[in-house]
Amino acid sequence: QICESGIGYCDSVNVISSKILIKGGTVVNADRQEVADVYVDDGVIVDVRPNIKVADGVRVVDATGKFVMPGGIDPHTHLAMEFMGTETIDNFFSGQAAALAGGTTMHIDFVIPVKGSLSKGYEAYVEKAKLSCMDYGFHMAITKWDDTVAKEMEIMVKEKGINSFKFFMAYKGSLMISDELLLEGLKKCKSLGALAMVHAENGDAVFEGQKRMIELGITGPEGHALSRPPVLEGEATARAIRLAAFVNAPLYIVHVMSIDAMEEIARAQKAGQNVIGEPVVSGLVLDDSVLWDPDFVTAAKFVMSPPIRALGHGKALQAALSTGILKLVGTDHCTFNSTQKSFGIDDFRKIPNGVNGLEERMHLVWDTMVESGQLSATDFVRVTSTECAKLFNIYPRKGAIRAGSDADIIIFNPNSTFHISANSHHSKSDTNVYDGRSGKGKVEVTIAGGKIVWENEELNVVPGSGKYISMPPFNYLYHGIDKADENYLTSLKAPVNRFNPSI
Numbered sequence: 001q002i003c004e005s006g007i008g009y010c011d012s013v014n015v016i017s018s019k020i021l022i023k024g025g026t027v028v029n030a031d032r033q034e035v036a037d038v039y040v041d042d043g044v045i046v047d048v049r050p051n052i053k054v055a056d057g058v059r060v061v062d063a064t065g066k067f068v069m070p071g072g073i074d075p076h077t078h079l080a081m082e083f084m085g086t087e088t089i090d091n092f093f094s095g096q097a098a099a100l101a102g103g104t105t106m107h108i109d110f111v112i113p114v115k116g117s118l119s120k121g122y123e124a125y126v127e128k129a130k131l132s133c134m135d136y137g138f139h140m141a142i143t144k145w146d147d148t149v150a151k152e153m154e155i156m157v158k159e160k161g162i163n164s165f166k167f168f169m170a171y172k173g174s175l176m177i178s179d180e181l182l183l184e185g186l187k188k189c190k191s192l193g194a195l196a197m198v199h200a201e202n203g204d205a206v207f208e209g210q211k212r213m214i215e216l217g218i219t220g221p222e223g224h225a226l227s228r229p230p231v232l233e234g235e236a237t238a239r240a241i242r243l244a245a246f247v248n249a250p251l252y253i254v255h256v257m258s259i260d261a262m263e264e265i266a267r268a269q270k271a272g273q274n275v276i277g278e279p280v281v282s283g284l285v286l287d288d289s290v291l292w293d294p295d296f297v298t299a300a301k302f303v304m305s306p307p308i309r310a311l312g313h314g315k316a317l318q319a320a321l322s323t324g325i326l327k328l329v330g331t332d333h334c335t336f337n338s339t340q341k342s343f344g345i346d347d348f349r350k351i352p353n354g355v356n357g358l359e360e361r362m363h364l365v366w367d368t369m370v371e372s373g374q375l376s377a378t379d380f381v382r383v384t385s386t387e388c389a390k391l392f393n394i395y396p397r398k399g400a401i402r403a404g405s406d407a408d409i410i411i412f413n414p415n416s417t418f419h420i421s422a423n424s425h426h427s428k429s430d431t432n433v434y435d436g437r438s439g440k441g442k443v444e445v446t447i448a449g450g451k452i453v454w455e456n457e458e459l460n461v462v463p464g465s466g467k468y469i470s471m472p473p474f475n476y477l478y479h480g481i482d483k484a485d486e487n488y489l490t491s492l493k494a495p496v497n498r499f500n501p502s503i
């Protein structure tokens with residue numbers, strides 16, 4: 001529960017003491033795990049080793065038999081996003097409160113430009129984010145192209161701490177960009193050391209597919225899946241990858257939902273290209289049968305893009321996550337309540353696209369991937385936290401339990417059980433796409449910025465307490481890119497000096 005003022009009810013020791021000792025747990029980082037204590041003071045991890053002794057007055061939390069891990073970092077969220085004629089029901093407070101209850105302590109949200117203006121979009125999101133109760137960063141979408149946009153991209157990277165730009169290849173007539181724009185964007189990203197991200201679906205073909213379904217009289221949520229099949233995701237993924245190869249720029253594919261897209265990524269990686277694939281929880285654990293549910297509200301809550309795919313795709317994505325083809329898990333948390341989803345009661349094209357996941361991601365990834373033996377605990381930390389911190393250049397400040405890192409920590413009990421319910425979740429939505437699910441493992445304590453914000457099933461969160469995390473350019477994918485450019489120029493064997501007999 002969150003009290004009305006937003007200030008929680010935890011005991012005074014929690015609120016006042018900035019010193020916490022987490023005793024006797026198994027500390028899990030992406031590269032190793034060990035039994036150790038973790039000492040936190042003033043928002044920072046000060047020491048990690050066995051048998052730390054502390055003075056009286058320090059809050060001691062017993063983690064014996066439990067895992068002590070970096071808080072989750074969600075690379076893909078849409079809070080307070082204006083989209084498809086409405087605004088997501090979770091803002092920067094409710095979405096982040098939900099995240100903290102589920103063990104995620106930082107997220108990166110997508111700034112949407114205002115009429116193409118990056119600076120206006122940035123200002124709007126700075127306002128929205130004033131409600132924050134945990135740390136956050138920004139990616140930024142690019143929706144049009146001109147010299148001003150190019151200049152503003154530079155300002156965003158050099159002055160505003162944004163190091164990634166997203167290009168929507170779908171949503172014709174609103175967010176969709178052309179190949180020409182994507183090429184300009186890739187070149188600009190490369191020159192700034194920023195990471196280009198794509199929503200990969202062929203928007204023109206989706207538009208055609210939607211018309212086809214309406215003409216066939218298929219107007220319900222199942223029409224959403226039928227109108228944008230995996231082949232359109234595979235095509236756009238392949239196109240984006242090839243254009244990135246042509247420019248020699250790193251590329252990040254958001255919400256990989258199909259075997260078709262995943263196989264394109266695997267092929268490019270095998271050829272040595274720097275392509276990152278991000279599955280989202282819905283794509284890993286759900287299948288599209290839900291879109292055929294006879295109850296509109298039930299079916300509509302699963303409408304997102306690219307669509308949740310037929311049985312088999314999720315399993316293949318899980319396997320690709322376990323073998324490293326797919327690198328980190330996001331949520332694409334973009335929630336609309338059942339009233340908003342009902343805008344499309346007569347026409348699936350009007351159902352606002354998006355599902356929840358911020359509160360559920362850590363539990364579902366553990367249960368699906370670790371309990372099934374597909375990932376180890378260290379892998380779990382890598383795909384839910386560390387890889388994101390590395391890609392967006394904030395490691396080891398984030399994504400690690402080590403001296404000097406921010407004190408964003410979870411205590412996870414692998415022997416407990418989680419239950420998901422729309423009645424008890426912390427999102428403002430009245431529905432939850434994982435409603436009724438249970439599984440093994442439970443985030444019992446979340447510490448964000450050195451404060452215990454989730455304990456005994458209670459949230460203790462304050463709007464305005466979250467910090468903006470500035471993210472510098474030139475992440476590890478840029479290492480060696482200049483050599484590759486040099487090799488490319490050499491390989492041209494040009495220009496050729498030709499003898500001109502007229503001179």
Ligand SMILES: NC(=O)NCCC(=O)O
Binds near residue numbers: 078304332354
């Ligand atoms: N994914 C989705 O359905 N909604 C959010 C916008 C986007 O990421 O495409």
Ligand SMILES: [Zn+2]
Binds near residue numbers: 199254255305306
């Ligand atoms: Zn998208």
